[in-house]
Amino acid sequence: MADISPGVIVQLPELKSGSQFFKPLQSVRVHGLLESYTVETGTGVITHSGSRFRVDLQHLRDVSFRKGSLYQFIGELVPDPIYVSSDHLMLQITFRVVSK
16 A cells, blocks of 8 residues: 555645645645635635645535635645646645545
């Protein structure tokens, strides 16, 4: 069985270009207030301590997210498709099935 990373606990302001945590496929655990969420695209924006970050939630479309609520997400940083620059990453949340 492959090792599954639990996600490094990171504060949202630490997820910026040049940070040791800000690299593609880095597994992170972050929390923030859900500022916006669009069911059609499956994306949202979380905020914490003045920082904003896009989150890909397309695998969680059946979950009823409430704007203004605090959430914790664990996922991998991937290039944000709305930007051309590699300086913009987004958090992609995927389901992981683990069996013994």
